[in-house]
Amino acid sequence: MIEVRGLWYSYGEIVALRNVSLKIELGEVVAIMGENGAGKTTLIKHFNGLLKPQRGYVKVFGVDTREVTVAELSRRVGLIFQNPDHQLFAETVWDEIAFALKNFGFPKDVIERRVEWALKLLDLYSLKDESPFALSGGERKRVAIASVLSYDPDIIIFDEPTVGQDYAQKERLAQLIKLLQSQGKTVVVVTHDIEFVAENFPRVVVLSRGEVIADGATRKILTDNEILEKARLLPPQVTQIAWELSDFGVPRDLLWLPEIRDAILKIVGGRL
Amino acid sequence: MPIIEMRNVAYRYPGSNRIAIRDINLKIEAGEYVVITGPSGCGKTTLCRCFNGLIPHFYGGDLEGEIYVVGLSVKDTPTSTLAQHVGMVFQDPESQLFLLTVEREIAFGPENLGLPREEIAARVEEALELIGIQHLRDRSPHELSGGEQQKVAIAACIAMKPKILVLDEPTANLDPRSAWDILHVLSDLRRKLDVTIVLVEHRLDMVVNHADRFIVMNEGRIILDGLPCEVLLNPMVANIGVGVPKVIRLYDELRKYNVNLNFVPLSSADFKRAVLEVLSR
Numbered sequence: 413m414i415e416v417r418g419l420w421y422s423y424g425e426i427v428a429l430r431n432v433s434l435k436i437e438l439g440e441v442v443a444i445m446g447e448n449g450a451g452k453t454t455l456i457k458h459f460n461g462l463l464k465p466q467r468g469y470v471k472v473f474g475v476d477t478r479e480v481t482v483a484e485l486s487r488r489v490g491l492i493f494q495n496p497d498h499q500l501f502a503e504t505v506w507d508e509i510a511f512a513l514k515n516f517g518f519p520k521d522v523i524e525r526r527v528e529w530a531l532k533l534l535d536l537y538s539l540k541d542e543s544p545f546a547l548s549g550g551e552r553k554r555v556a557i558a559s560v561l562s563y564d565p566d567i568i569i570f571d572e573p574t575v576g577q578d579y580a581q582k583e584r585l586a587q588l589i590k591l592l593q594s595q596g597k598t599v600v601v602v603t604h605d606i607e608f609v610a611e612n613f614p615r616v617v618v619l620s621r622g623e624v625i626a627d628g629a630t631r632k633i634l635t636d637n638e639i640l641e642k643a644r645l646l647p648p649q650v651t652q653i654a655w656e657l658s659d660f661g662v663p664r665d666l667l668w669l670p671e672i673r674d675a676i677l678k679i680v681g682g683r684l
Numbered sequence: 685m686p687i688i689e690m691r692n693v694a695y696r697y698p699g700s701n702r703i704a705i706r707d708i709n710l711k712i713e714a715g716e717y718v719v720i721t722g723p724s725g726c727g728k729t730t731l732c733r734c735f736n737g738l739i740p741h742f743y744g745g746d747l748e749g750e751i752y753v754v755g756l757s758v759k760d761t762p763t764s765t766l767a768q769h770v771g772m773v774f775q776d777p778e779s780q781l782f783l784l785t786v787e788r789e790i791a792f793g794p795e796n797l798g799l800p801r802e803e804i805a806a807r808v809e810e811a812l813e814l815i816g817i818q819h820l821r822d823r824s825p826h827e828l829s830g831g832e833q834q835k836v837a838i839a840a841c842i843a844m845k846p847k848i849l850v851l852d853e854p855t856a857n858l859d860p861r862s863a864w865d866i867l868h869v870l871s872d873l874r875r876k877l878d879v880t881i882v883l884v885e886h887r888l889d890m891v892v893n894h895a896d897r898f899i900v901m902n903e904g905r906i907i908l909d910g911l912p913c914e915v916l917l918n919p920m921v922a923n924i925g926v927g928v929p930k931v932i933r934l935y936d937e938l939r940k941y942n943v944n945l946n947f948v949p950l951s952s953a954d955f956k957r958a959v960l961e962v963l964s965r
Contacts, residue, residue, distance in 0.1 A: 426827070447859045449829030457703050492859070546700045547855070549775060550724025575856045576775060578723040578886055604753025606861045607889075607930070630861060644861035647932035652952035657959060669930060673937050680943055682960050 413438045413598055414459055414567065417458035418468030419536075428454040430622040431468070441589060443609045443630070446619035447644035452602045453494065455619065457568050457625055459600065460489040472567070487516060494572040494602075496556035505536060508544050509559045516563055530558035536611045537582065549576040566596045572604040586612045610634055610667045611629040611649040618643050659678040685755060686711040687848060687880050688735060693749035695730060695739055695793065704730040708749070708797065714847070717807045717881045719891050719912070722901035723925045726920055731858055731901070732850050735882065736770040737763040740765045754847055768797070771841030775853040777833035781825035787834050789825050793844040794855060812840040814876070831862035832840035838866070842873065847882045849873070867894055892916065894949040900926060914947040931955055 414436040428451045432625050436442055444452050457463040458470045461477040461484075465658040470477045470568050472489060502508035509530050513523045517551045531537045534554040538546060553576055560568065574582050583604075589599050589612060603609060609616060609630060618626040620643045626633050633639055635651050647655070654666040654675065662675045693708035712718055733739040739762050740747040751758040754769045783789040787853040790811050794804045796882050810837060812818045815835045825836050834854055841849060847963065851870070855863035871894045874881050881897040885891050888898075891912075898915040900908040902924045908915045915921060916932050928936075931949045935958075938945065 423827075448831035448857075448862055450859075466877060495778075498778075508778065520915065522760075534944075542700060542702075548696050548725040554724075572732075572857065576724065576853060576886070578726075578925050579927030582927070583722050595837065601795065606860055608928075625821075644859045646860040646864060650934075653931065653955045656952045656956035660959075669933060669937065673934060673941070676934075676938060676959060677941055681906075 413440070413473065414600075415471040415474050416455070416458070417470075418515055418636065419455075419458065419470060420467035421451075421463060422466060423454075431601075432619075432622070433468075434617060434625055435629065436598060438598050438599060439593065439598060439615060440615065441593050442601070442603045443613040443616045444600060444619065445604065445643060445645060446614055447607065447621075450619040450643065453591045453623040456491065456571060456600060456602055460491045461485040463576050464553055470610070480594075485663070486565075487563070488565050489619065490560035490563070491568065491569045492557050492571060493551055494575065496549075496552040499556045499559070500552060503543060504541050505531070505547070505555050506540045508555055509562050512559055513562050517603070518563075526562045526564070530562040533561065533588065534558040535581075550578065550581060553577065553682055554581070561592075562615055565597075568592060568603045570599070570603075572603055573601060574603055574608050582602060582608055604645075606634060606645055606648050610650070618645075631665055631667055634667060648661070686752075687714040687716075687754055688712040688882070689750075689752040690734065690930060691750040692704070693747070693751060694732065695734070696731075696746045697743060697750070699743045700745075703904055705901075707905050708826065710899070710906060710909075710961075712880060713880065714880055715874070715878055716897060717895045718883070718897045718899060719888070719895040720882065720899045720901065721886060721888060721926055723909075726901040727904040728901055730850050730904075731851050731881065732772070732884060734850065735766075735850050736756060736772050737766040738772075751787045763817065763939045768844065770844035770850060771844055772856045773834070773837050773841055773849070773851040775856045776902070777830065777837040778826075778839070778858075780837045781833055784824055784825055785821065786825055786828075786839075787812075787821045789836055790840045790843045793840055797844070807843045807845070811843040814842060814873060815839040816865070827920055830857040831859060834858060834862075834866065837867075838869070842877075845877075845878065852881045852884045853886065854883070855885065855890070864890060867891055870894070888912075888916065888927060889931070892929055893954075900924070911951065915950065 416432055416434040419429050447451050461482045464478050509527045510523050513526055531540050538552055541603040543550055592599050613630050616630045626639045650666055650672045654662050654670050658664050660679045668674050690708045690710040694706040696703050734751050739756050749788055760857055781789055790808045791804050794807050794893050811933055817835050869889050895912055898912045916928050922928050946961045949955040949958045
């Protein structure tokens with residue numbers, strides 16, 4: 413599906429990616445984490461061909477990204493940018509979401525159906541006639557998401573989708589990702605939001621200074637202090653509590669609230 | 685006299701059909717550290733834009749009610765005057781930075797105030813040190829990571845020695861460790877500089893033990909205002925979709941199982957203390 417092999421990329425003298433290799437299978441949901449400047453955004457820009465490898469290769473659906481145009485790839489690989497303002501320009505939310513569909517040449521009735529669907533999916537229906545620029549940061553972000561989902565790409569890449577989103581919106585986003593997964597989509601999410609990852613992602617790839625320093629099960633990685641420190645991440649709050657209570661035999665790899673609750677009930681159980 | 689006062693404020697952006705904020709009555713005292721939170725689109729950012737006069741002077745629109753900042757009526761005071769008292773830091777630092785080096789960027793504000801050379805240099809030095817970015821002084825802001833850029837934006841504000849620092853989700857784009865650093869820098873600044881801090885934030889787990897006061901907004905109104913732990917234990921907070929920190933959710937969850945901790949823990953270290961107290965009862 414997405415295959416990255418020995419990828420190097422530099423901006424002038426600054427090396428952004430060093431020998432990155434990575435495989436993401438069809439239908440997988442993967443979080444990419446790492447410190448500011450770790451190379452996360454540079455990496456995902458290779459997935460839809462916005463950037464082309466300087467060394468190594470990136471294959472998407474088995475095709476080397478250097479052999480196809482961004483236009484061809486972006487029909488199948490939707491990238492939702494971190495800053496929605498880099499993406500938005502239309503006069504109304506409705507037009508914004510319809511834009512890509514028009515560009516891809518969908519018939520009018522399909523466009524209308526897809527736009528309505530995306531508006532409802534992202535809880536934007538009541539804002540459809542507003543200017544994207546009159547919306548809050550969180551709302552603009554959802555418009556940017558809707559405008560990509562509307563054309564139904566096979567791979568959806570989110571760059572920091574939880575930024576500026578409240579808890580309820582994050583829950584919706586988590587449900588949205590599950591929905592996309594149930595439709596067989598591949599979802600890649602770049603995020604700093606450790607709680608969001610702990611609750612929703614089975615696999616995490618950690619980048620630090622342009623290198624993949626960990627790739628595997630979320631529970632193993634997010635409770636490994638050495639990896640977290642390297643990538644300037646903090647453990648999830650549940651894990652932090654578990655570590656504080658490890659003297660009482662609480663396992664150090666807890667991620668979820670019910671797990672720590674049960675562990676504490678076990679400790680204090682005899683005292684009630 | 686409060687350093688910020690709003691009376692019956694309502695506002696609508698030009699060309700928009702909805703009222704962004706309404707029925708706002710708010711007093712913030714000098715030296716307070718206030719966190720404003722609430723669901724996406726609740727009016728947090730709009731409220732902040734009133735503090736330095738971006739509303740109404742830049743955005744236009746319909747503004748009702750009275751807003752006083754450091755005793756000045758915002759409606760009658762140009763943003764250039766307000767800017768000397770109110771430093772603003774936004775979510776996206778890129779939009780705020782435009783000079784060739786970090787040092788020049790931080791010096792820009794004080795230079796525009798017409799301060800003497802030595803004073804400018806001293807302020808730049810102090811700001812670099814307070815934020816811990818001395819090593820970035822000769823770098824171009826545009827080649828920095830988002831987290832570093834945000835630190836530069838905050839340093840540039842600090843160099844103006846504002847009475848009020850308003851930060852609109854300054855940690856949103858930062859990695860957790862950098863976010864944690866920034867929030868510690870803010871607590872530190874407030875101790876050292878006696879500055880009033882108004883912080884819009886979603887990551888409440890990181891600010892709950894720094895702030896004096898939490899304000900929760902919903903649909904343009906202020907719905908809760910009080911001590912952080914009191915506000916966060918109000919069921920209304922979770923109902924409107926604000927993320928209650930896991931330490932507080934766990935405290936609440938344990939109560940349902942008849943485990944009553946002696947106090948509301950605000951951090952994992954607090955939690956250990958609270959559990960130890962239960963065990964030693």
